[in-house]
Amino acid sequence: MSVSREEIERIAHLSRLEFSEEEKDSFFGTFAHVLEYVDTINKVDLAGVEPMASVNGAENGFREDEERPSLTTKEALANAPKHNETFFKVPRVLE
Amino acid sequence: MAEIAYEPVIGLEVHAQLKTKTKIFCGCSTTYGSVPNTQVCPVCLGHPGALPVLNKEAVRFAVKMGIATHSSIRELSTFSRKNYFYPDLPKGYQISQFEDPLCYNGHIELELEDQSTKKIGITRIHIEEDAGKSIHDIDIDTLVDLNRSGVALIEIVSEPDIRSAREAWHYLQQIKQIVTYLGICDGNMEEGSLRCDANVSVRPVGQEQFGTKTEVKNMNSFRNVEKAIEFEINRQIELLQSGGEVAHETRMWDGNKQITRVMRSKEMAHDYSYFPEPDLPPLRCTEEWVDTVRKSMPELGLDKKRRFISEYKLPDYDAGVLTQDKATADYYEQACNALKEQTHDRYKLVSNWIMTEVMRVLSEKKISVEEFAIPAEHIAEVVDLYAAESISSAGAKEAFADMLESNEAPQLVVNRLGLLQVSDESFIEELVDAVLSENQDAVAKFLDGKDKLFGFLVGQAMKQSQGKGNPKKITALLRSRLEALKG
Numbered sequence: 001m002s003v004s005r006e007e008i009e010r011i012a013h014l015s016r017l018e019f020s021e022e023e024k025d026s027f028f029g030t031f032a033h034v035l036e037y038v039d040t041i042n043k044v045d046l047a048g049v050e051p052m053a054s055v056n057g058a059e060n061g062f063r064e065d066e067e068r069p070s071l072t073t074k075e076a077l078a079n080a081p082k083h084n085e086t087f088f089k090v091p092r093v094l095e
Numbered sequence: 096m097a098e099i100a101y102e103p104v105i106g107l108e109v110h111a112q113l114k115t116k117t118k119i120f121c122g123c124s125t126t127y128g129s130v131p132n133t134q135v136c137p138v139c140l141g142h143p144g145a146l147p148v149l150n151k152e153a154v155r156f157a158v159k160m161g162i163a164t165h166s167s168i169r170e171l172s173t174f175s176r177k178n179y180f181y182p183d184l185p186k187g188y189q190i191s192q193f194e195d196p197l198c199y200n201g202h203i204e205l206e207l208e209d210q211s212t213k214k215i216g217i218t219r220i221h222i223e224e225d226a227g228k229s230i231h232d233i234d235i236d237t238l239v240d241l242n243r244s245g246v247a248l249i250e251i252v253s254e255p256d257i258r259s260a261r262e263a264w265h266y267l268q269q270i271k272q273i274v275t276y277l278g279i280c281d282g283n284m285e286e287g288s289l290r291c292d293a294n295v296s297v298r299p300v301g302q303e304q305f306g307t308k309t310e311v312k313n314m315n316s317f318r319n320v321e322k323a324i325e326f327e328i329n330r331q332i333e334l335l336q337s338g339g340e341v342a343h344e345t346r347m348w349d350g351n352k353q354i355t356r357v358m359r360s361k362e363m364a365h366d367y368s369y370f371p372e373p374d375l376p377p378l379r380c381t382e383e384w385v386d387t388v389r390k391s392m393p394e395l396g397l398d399k400k401r402r403f404i405s406e407y408k409l410p411d412y413d414a415g416v417l418t419q420d421k422a423t424a425d426y427y428e429q430a431c432n433a434l435k436e437q438t439h440d441r442y443k444l445v446s447n448w449i450m451t452e453v454m455r456v457l458s459e460k461k462i463s464v465e466e467f468a469i470p471a472e473h474i475a476e477v478v479d480l481y482a483a484e485s486i487s488s489a490g491a492k493e494a495f496a497d498m499l500e501s502n503e504a505p506q507l508v509v510n511r512l513g514l515l516q517v518s519d520e521s522f523i524e525e526l527v528d529a530v531l532s533e534n535q536d537a538v539a540k541f542l543d544g545k546d547k548l549f550g551f552l553v554g555q556a557m558k559q560s561q562g563k564g565n566p567k568k569i570t571a572l573l574r575s576r577l578e579a580l581k582g
Binding site: 010014015016053054056058059060061062063064065066067068069070071072073076077082084086087088089090091092093 | 115116117121122123124130131132133134135136137140148149150151152153154171173178179180181182229230231234235236237238239240241366368371373375376377378379
């Protein structure tokens with residue numbers, strides 16, 4: 001199973017990642033390897049097996065609708081690459 | 096060649112923000128309009144390693160909506176990650192439900208203008224989290240406020256059963272009424288607690304297959320939803336009639352230009368790559384629990400309206416206005432229950448009073464009926480006094496105006512202002528006879544055919560009684576005396 005250059009570029013775009021042409025070339029092999037692995041898994045006969053969404057059998061695990069302290073704005077913004085006193089800042093998003 | 100007639104096919108996706116005190120997966124407050132980035136924590140900021148824990152109340156609210164829309168409630172449902180990149184989505188994915196939504200296969204009943212009813216199918220209702228807010232217009236950079244990030248939402252997806260922009264408006268109004276009756280959402284489109292996207296297509300009448308649809312976004316009021324869909328229907332029909340084709344695309348409602356315009360294709364380059372959310376166990380809603388929720392359901396608007404019509408014998412219009420919101424309906428019933436005489440005439444009078452006087456004051460003062468100064472029991476007392484002819488309609492209005500300020504009981508106000516009306520037979524007789532003898536000129540002209548003078552004579556009698564004579568009785572007696580004079 002192989003992957004096209006367009007698919008690599010589309011996936012890069014969806015991930016908001018930019019790659020050089022050489023890097024894109026290098027992905028052909030990597031992707032093929034991953035897809036081969038998935039192909040192998042796909043060969044398992046799963047007729048009659050319910051899809052499993054969770055591995056440990058736990059269910060629900062609710063919390064009550066009770067307020068707990070939030071971070072301070074200063075704490076919340078502490079790790080942001082760019083911010084002012086109240087907001088996170090990101091490069092302008094064009095509408 | 097005759098022009099082909101087209102039929103619109105519309106489906107709506109409605110997001111309703113749930114009124115839980117805290118967010119869906121963490122204990123941060125959901126208070127609207129707080130200082131930006133003060134209601135955030137590692138979970139809703141998407142910090143690595145922070146784990147979501149589901150708010151039980153959000154599930155209860157969603158189940159209520161499911162029951163209200165006659166949906167099936169799924170006993171075991173799961174959460175999925177919807178992956179996309181946007182600055183107001185700090186985790187890079189939204190926790191939502193994908194393959195097995197909590198509620199499915201329901202319907203909402205609409206009453207249309209011609210009083211016919213129509214059922215709109217509900218495909219699914221699922222729970223998910225809201226994103227934060229991006230602000231583009233107060234800085235060179237885009238500013239991000241994550242107070243809204245992680246607030247609980249339900250998404251209500253309709254079947255493509257809607258056939259006009261007006262029906263879409265009714266559907267949305269009905270959703271608003273249901274969520275506000277249930278007390279699970281404010282239903283405020285302007286503030287964004289209720290949001291709506293529309294899938295719109297047209298097809299030749301009689302054709303079964305759907306036409307190509309567009310998705311219309313950015314409609315932030317009930318009016319805009321109707322206008323945008325109307326515009327989109329006409330745009331598509333004109334396009335097809337001139338030999339064009341509808342493109343499958345997402346379009347924005349532009350309120351300034353009153354048109355829909357295509358969003359740049361890059362903005363829609365989504366491939367959400369849904370996969371199961373490993374941080375949350377499956378959600379089990381046992382039949383037993385759903386039944387306890389079912390038992391806590393209030394009577395909803397449309398049922399209440401129908402009951403008002405049958406129980407209080409109200410006209411359809413009155414019942415519709417009074418049940419528009421639950422607080423007004425409760426106020427009406429409270430007033431009716433307090434009436435001294437339980438008659439259909441008095442029920443209608445209470446309705447008139449609320450629809451005209453009370454609602455006028457509410458809209459003038461921009462307050463809700465819960466904040467209204469006059470208790471429902473006092474409205475009942477005014478109606479009782481009027482119905483027993485103890486006060487005139489003008490007197491009742493005067494008393495009402497006074498009650499708004501004084502907060503006193505009607506009987507006290509009526510006594511203080513001297514509004515009690517005199518219906519005593521001999522008093523009325525004396526009054527009418529005096530007016531007839533003092534205004535012989537006018538009486539002669541009336542008998543000569545000047546009908547208008549009747550009003551003048553009634554006015555004279557009212558004046559002489561200082562407004563306290565019962566106008567109905569005065570009018571009746573005056574008429575019979577004058578008829579007798581005519582011979």
